[in-house]
Amino acid sequence: DVKVTQSSRYLVKRTGEKVFLECVQDMDHENMFWYRQDPGLGLRLIYFSYDVKMKEKGDIPEGYSVSREKKERFSLILESASTNQTSMYLCASSPDTPYEQYFGPGTRLTVT
Amino acid sequence: QKEVEQNSGPLSVPEGAIASLNCTYSDRVSQSFFWYRQYSGKSPELIMSIYSNGDKEDGRFTAQLNKASQYVSLLIRDSQPSDSATYLCAVRASGTYKYIFGTGTRLKVLA
Numbered sequence: 001d002v003k004v005t006q007s008s009r010y011l012v013k014r015t016g017e018k019v020f021l022e023c024v025q026d027m028d029h030e031n032m033f034w035y036r037q038d039p040g041l042g043l044r045l046i047y048f049s050y051d052v053k054m055k056e057k058g059d060i061p062e063g064y065s066v067s068r069e070k071k072e073r074f075s076l077i078l079e080s081a082s083t084n085q086t087s088m089y090l091c092a093s094s095p096d097t098p099y100e101q102y103f104g105p106g107t108r109l110t111v112t
Numbered sequence: 113q114k115e116v117e118q119n120s121g122p123l124s125v126p127e128g129a130i131a132s133l134n135c136t137y138s139d140r141v142s143q144s145f146f147w148y149r150q151y152s153g154k155s156p157e158l159i160m161s162i163y164s165n166g167d168k169e170d171g172r173f174t175a176q177l178n179k180a181s182q183y184v185s186l187l188i189r190d191s192q193p194s195d196s197a198t199y200l201c202a203v204r205a206s207g208t209y210k211y212i213f214g215t216g217t218r219l220k221v222l223a
Contacts, residue, residue, distance in 0.1 A: 033211075040215070043200070098161065103155040106154070
């Protein structure tokens with residue numbers, strides 16, 4: 001079974017803090033993704049990576065950065081957390097083929 | 113802007129009935145289509161993928177794809193209360209790593 005794990009299920013941070021969210025997959029997938037999910041807005045892509053050290057911006061990259069130093073690990077960084085970044089953050093991975101995307105359990109981040 | 117549209121629901125069906133969930137997409141070159149189930153407070157779980165026109169069956173689930181009409185659907189036979197969840201449709205366009213998700217249809221199966 002594909003397993004995607006995320007470092008925390010729940011996280012509470014203060015405005016201005018630097019926040020690290022980590023994601024690890026154990027299926028040797030080439031592609032990894034970070035989404036946020038908000039009520040009424042659905043899943044929105046923040047960044048994705050199609051290879052080690054390769055990354056591309058998604059639809060809402062502002063205020064975020066990513067790092068992929070190893071194939072199995074993809075980190076999302078909030079450089080200076082703000083209250084509008086309170087959300088559910090979902091990591092996913094997929095092979096090049098077939099294209100099924102598998103999600104981690106999610107991190108519910110609250111910024112106060 | 114490429115879009116995936118779903119009726120938000122809730123779609124209510126009695127236990128044992130067939131639930132029919134629909135999704136339309138705007139990008140004609142889309143090649144890969146997925147259905148996810150998401151329980152409240154949990155992450156999306158892949159149910160089905162479909163790549164060719166026609167039907168694909170897996171247990172109680174059938175995915176249907178019509179590329180000419182840009183339409184994909186999910187049928188759930190013998191619906192159970194445990195099927196109550198939000199169902200997300202996702203599309204991956206050819207030549208891209210990006211997936212576009214619909215906002216989901218909430219299904220309620222009444223016991």
